[in-house]
Amino acid sequence: MLKVYNQEELSPAAIEQLVLRNTDPNNAISDTVYSIIEDVKSSGDKALRAYASKFDQVDLEQVYLGKDEIEELASTISRDQQRALEIAFQNIHRFHSTQLKRERVTETMPGVKCWREARPIERVGLYIPGGSAVLPSTLLMLGVPARIAGCKEIVVCSPPQKSGKINGFVAYCLILLKIDRIYLVGGAQAIAAMAFGTETVPKVDKIFGPGNQFVTKAKSIIQGQTNVSIDMPAGPSEVLVIADDTANPAYIAADLLAQAEHGPDSQAVLVSTSSELIAQVNQELSKQVSLLPRQEIASAALANSYAILATDLRAAMDFSNTYAPEHLIIESDAWQSITSLILNAGSVFLGHLTPESAGDYASGTNHTLPTSGYAKSYSGVSVDSFIKKITFQQISQEGLQQIGSVVEILAELEGLHGHKNAVSIRKADL
Template structure:
């Protein structure tokens, strides 16, 4: 059952406490991750093999699978499963292919032309979680925009299964993406390996992918230790459902549980205008959770979740913008009235028939999204995440006559004589 709060009774401090999640107050996670990173930097492949033994309970003879092994594993899944992955691939590709656009040249003054051109990030690292649930959909979400962007080298890491291999679903996605090698490393150690490189794993320029708190912390730390960048802080998953009296309590409960089954540190928040709906949803949660194979995980996540009772949808959106959810579901006949008020959210699902799981798998949008309130300042993964936009300018003789004196004046007032001379010498 969700603990319920009355929004009108919450102080600003109460709200800040309520929306805080996935904290590390004693720095226990940071200390663990620091040790893992140091081990990978010092011992490279040996450290990765040791961590596979410790965390994955598997003895690896090598740290990767190549094309022949990938093809063999891919053929172990049914044709229906292959077809589902193909449709998801096609929809994701269709949505993301519209994001790569060429920009126009702008003439800011006569003879002064400026523009931007897109270049792919050359080496990218994709982290595919594989703890309590292996996520082939994440490989599609990261691999498709990387391919569209034109990245020259795509390094994929995922934890090995007990067999020392990967499952057939991930393997089939690798075939769809034309990726011929996958590295068998998970957790913070995989992030460290991609950031620093080992004898086997190449160092990359940017690391992508969601994960648990250890993975998220490792991404943040290696970005500060190297010249490797990251996509965003994308940690334990979360959803906020905004629902009114028109919502179906069974749908709402199903959406909350869909998020809760990700992991015990996931969070599912219900914000509602209707007290009767809250009661009905709690009843549905009790009934539906018993049928889930991952009910113990979901139950613990629900224990860490809550509901907020608001006066109307507008007030509900106020709380949602404070929370800045990774996923926002608006289950109301009147969803059109509040979309303009959405300021902070990773991905939004509108109406009664748009479950978040559609976006997780196959609608086409990307499911690698900012969590823990980072939707206030980060966007989800897109083709833009895999490219750099380089600015260009070209000045003609006419352009130099127009802009030269402006640059000379500004350089002089800043006391930078060499800057002024670079223009003056050309004007002569």
């Protein structure tokens, strides 16, 4: 099922081409998204209602649900389901709580003290995907670090379901996070609404969350049009598995399919040192895909996926670093010997018993991760994503004596005498 390439036969240029994904070559996505953004800017809530009708087939009277409706919807889910969401919430909370650290004051010269303090981003917007699958887990992945960081206002958008509401699982997560309103807006229009504000959707300072290509493109476009920032490009899900002949082909096929079932534009890549293992994984894929309710979606994603035959684990890791996967799984007894070679990856899953879906839901790490090669330069969402770190300095009399002449000389060599004078005027009073 997976097309197989021999790594040794691929030129560096061919590899660069192979690892490109979701590039929108004819600007089809981008043209659509620009026009949606303009519509939301000019028509506000009216445009949001029209897009809900067009894309989600729902006629909305009101573009949000409040506390009472959220509580009513949350009460429809079973105690076991509530308990699973609570455990995921606790594990995500435990892992993310360790990320808030106070930094020490440094004295760079006697009497010159410098330090950084964290402050929460005040107004944040969270996008929760809800097109082909509703992802309450994403609400936990974004809401928990936002709460730990201390963000004052949390705006949540998600596409309305056919009922014109949200599902009970998303509602229960809102309750766990103490958020009492959700905006029923999906796609690029949700990103535009949070970036520019409408009559009812508040404008935020930073937008977070994964989504399909329309959502991801909208996030990149609004950055250039406003002072609203984004977490990262977190588009269609992807996984790269590095495996050798110690791996279990059934486990690998299951891991590849777990990401392939997200959407037809997802990608699942196997890089293996064993051609026999690749053949076995292909057999397993044919068997397992037919058992999935989302068989068609997963098959479309597999058609857009491939396997690479590598000479050894080091070469396999070279390919992975060029690909920069959102998720990297290493299924080999020798996983410990290659983790130090990982340069680019969103989140890593080690050994035979660490399914990627554990990280999607409940191990505690964040599942909002960079895709399409952006793991070369972005990290996944964490508490850091929801704070700014402000630098402070305080200079004493001794400090001004120490640093004064350095600043005066540097200001003079740049020809900026006003800068020099701000020091000299103080030095004269010492």
